[in-house]
Amino acid sequence: MSNAPGESGPPNPTNPTIPGPKIDGIEITQGIQYYKSDMHLTDPSDQKNDNSVMLVASKPAWVRVYVSDFSGSGGITVTGELIVERNSQIPPIWKRVDDVMGPLPSETISVSSVFDYATVRSDISSTLNFIIPQRYLSYNLRLRANIWQVDGGNKNNPDATYSSPLFFVMLRQTLRLRGIMISYSGIDPNSGPPPTTMNLDAPTTEDLQTTAAWTLTANPVQSQGSFSSAGTMDWSTPLTGIATAPGGCSTEWINLTAAVAQVKTNDGNRTDVIYFGLLPIGTPIQNVGGCALNGVSIGLNRDQVTMAHEIGHAAGLQHAPCNVPGDTNYPAYEPYDVKDTPNASLGEYGLDINNGNIHLPSAKDYMGYCFPQEWISLYHQKKLTDNKNFGREQLELSVSPIPGLPDPFVWPEYFQDPSSEEPNPGDIKIKPQNIISIIGIYNKNGQIEIQSIMRIFTLPKITGAVETSFEARLLGSKEEILSKGPLMRLETFGHECDCEKEKNSKNSEGPFAFQVIMPDVESGNSLNIVDTLTGNDGGQIVNEIWTRSATKSPPKIGSFSVEVSRDKGLAKWEGEFSSPYGIKFSLQFSKDKGRSWNSLAVELEKNEHQFNINEIPVGDLVFRLLVHDGFLTSYKDTQTVIPKHPPIISILNPNDSQKLISGRPMRLYAIINTATTPNLKTINFHIWQIDGRQVGDGGEGLTNDPLETWVAAPGTGDHECTLIIGYEDGKSIVTSKFTTIDYNR
Known part of the structure; x- marks a missing residue:
């Protein structure tokens, strides 16, 4: 070991x-x-x-x-x-x-x-x-x-x-990243008056892979990551508000937390992946540079160091103490730090395996807020090694090849309880079940604002949440309690928070996003949320702060179909949909006949949804439409065959806008993601080119191995790297641009 x-x-x-x-x-x-x-x-x-x-x-x-x-x-x-x-x-x-x-x-x-x-x-x-x-x-x-x-x-x-x-x-160790792809269609606060509308497409799995290049390089994980999409969601509000408390998040970020929670729930609330919300380049963000949301890291497409920082939080890291309250156990590395005064120093000489660049011991760890956030420190290297959030596996000596990665679209036999610190799950097993999910905002005036009520098959655990004094209940016709669950405050931390202090707080002051998960045992007559207080006599006082009566009947789905044309899929449905609480639709798909459900889209309001088939697996899939009326949920399934499409390929090094030193070693590094094309096991050839000139021929290979070789970086100037990959059904060509500079600069 x-x-x-x-x-x-x-x-x-x-x-x-x-x-x-x-x-x-x-x-x-x-x-x-x-x-x-x-x-x-x-x-x-x-x-x-x-x-x-x-x-x-x-x-x-x-x-x-x-x-x-x-x-x-x-x-x-x-x-x-x-x-x-x-x-x-x-x-x-x-x-x-x-x-x-x-x-x-x-x-x-x-x-x-x-x-x-x-x-x-x-x-x-x-x-x-x-x-x-x-x-x-x-x-x-x-x-x-x-x-x-x-x-x-x-x-x-x-x-x-x-x-x-x-x-x-x-x-x-493997970086298992599950992307929540967020589109933006809203005002541009920097335009006007009157302000113009921005329409930014959601990033893709290829973007997720490329943005993860720095994380894969700097952190103690294998070169081949597991990347998949948890579907898309729309966002329309600029993330430009002021934090509601020092070190906290703005109301806009808190509302985004509630929206992201719906995607996680629709995707199974999985504990075997790190969820990452990927915003399109150009999304309006001001004042609060970013937030950690409900166990979901979030950042802008192609912002590689920010992704590494947020994934560090998801893997259990606190901030490195530099211009921000940080981990109290982070050491002071003398002589680079003053004695007993840690300042996010690396502590040893770092080396970037992509190019041989050296990072001095006095340079700053990427989890701090002294810039540049240069590299990973000794302290965080150790904390991320043998880390349960990185799909750790202990190898056994064997003549057989190391097994490949599990299919990210198929659930494991059981999930590990995220609250467990056991290195091996043992008997600590949790499985999905039918639950009622209530997601909303508890505002600063102490009022409940419901965003979503879903009845769905998912894990009955909420990661990144703190239990409050509130409780939600499903009541029968005689006001008897049929089911109940605690109201969990979904964590939202600004980049300058004292995160560990906040995580240990039972504070229930608004505003905050919340989620309730309780067993779905029957339809029920009403839902309510209560706050249980202790009276002067020591007895309990139950104060109801929100209630909702059942709808008259569940939504009635008439037809549901999914059609495929070229690289697009179109889901369409009809039925009798009405509710005083509004109607919302969500979509899922399964590749194992309904055992594992993957999110495709949430919070839909129209009766159709178009999606990119390159983001989902080929073959026979079961698609599920869920119709939520604010109290009950109805669903209908249909089967569709997704035709063959190319694998998702990303050049991770050299990558766009990177500056390298001419003449120094340069790693040519790419990954082939065949999670959506599982029958593609081998490639016939792959060829690397720099500025149209062939520099490497890797021949055949397995698709579960990253493609890599090292060459000397070309002369100073702007360059283009091309990778050509041939396989049974054709070939793919991907490119990236980079710049080389003289060492003395």
Whole structure:
């Protein structure tokens, strides 16, 4: 589960009597790593063994070989090799990995007779660098580095050899991201008068994947994420209001919380994914830059660092203490911080595996609010390792390939209770059931504003919520309680909140969004919400603050159909729909005959809805129309075959508007998402091009593996990266743009 302990140890020269270049040690890193930490961290409690940051499976690693010149002459030019051996079974059979890349960016380095720790660690040109591809980062690894002088040296008789301890790479973590795709159709507050209307389309799963590039790179997760859509929702109000309390959210953000809660409920309230609401570029946002909403992270399309920040919250991270109240356990890394005064420092040297860029220990963690939010710290790296929110899996030694990712459109046998801290679910199992969901706003005047009442098959748990003193009840004809459930305050945290303090608060002062989930046992005669108070005599006083009578009869659905034309689907329905509380429609689909239900759309008011079939799986699907009349829900199913369509492909590096250093290593990195095309298991070929010139031919491959290779970044200027992928039914071409600059700039 963890890397082998121990210091790097002394070099092991082949000819110890002859002064010359020596290997001081190696560093193997996927983002941040300890290496001779006692040479820069002054607090002994911060110092750790070399390479003691745990590696995760299926993510590439850089190996830096540190070389010194014991002869004192200086100016020696050396090169070298890295031999990587891997074992995946018992009894062990070690096999050499043939396609380790390096040395990069240059095949040689000039070794100085004067060793300066900070200079060497902060510049990859000072070390011999090798890259182990993600497909070999698993199970047991052992490394051996050999170096020899360019002038007069001999690869077969190296000047120095260094053998590493064993590395046990047995933890695989996966970013499982479920996108809530939000369109915006509302006023532009910066236009007019009179203000104009903006119509911004909802982002797509491809956008979700591209926006997650930085999260996949910086965090301890495998390179291949699981991405899927929880459908779309419309939004029409600018997010420009003032926070209702210091560090809080505006009324507009709180209303968005209630809307997002409906999507989650329609999607099963799943606990095996991280929900992320993706707003289109250009959505009006002012005053409150963003909020954490009801266990749903939210941000703008292509805002990669903000996504990482919000996903960090979803994975249990608090803010790093820098210009914002933060985690009280975050350490002060001396000498980069004043003693006992943490300031969001990284604590060690970070390395971006996409390009070799070094992040200094004094740089700031992305969970703080000192800018730039540069990288992940030692502290947060540890907290995100073996993290239940990242689909953690402990690998077992086996000759069989590592299993692929589960189908995001099929529910697992059971879900883990989100309130449980157990590393393994064991007997802590929850399953979907028929429930009544009540979603609304408790306003600042103490009044209830109902947004949605649904009867639906979903998980009976609400993540990211705090129980209040209020309770909702379903009453029978004799006012007897048929079912009940607590009113849960849906968490909304502004970026400058003291989040941990707020999470522990039972405060029921408005405004806040809320949700009630209670068993759906029968139709009932009325619903109410009560507040139970304690009287002066110690007795309970039940105060009813909201009530609603049953509608006369459930909605009657006449016809429901789903038709497909090219890349669009059209759902249409007719029936007898009337209610004093208004009628709302929602859509779901299932690929396993009704066992798992996936959200397609919510809060619909018209009798039809068009959707993009590329966002849902191919094959036989069951579609469900749900009609909510504010008290009862009716539904009707229909079956439709979704025809074949291309997989969802994203180039994650280089990505749009990125600036890279000319001549430095550049990772060409893409993922093929076949969740919507599950029968596509292999590709026939893939070709990388830079500015129309072929730079990499990966040949055949499995679709559940990311596509990656490293090349030298081209000369300074603007460039286009193209990926061409061929498969059984055709080919796909995707592109991204990037810019290279000179190192001295």
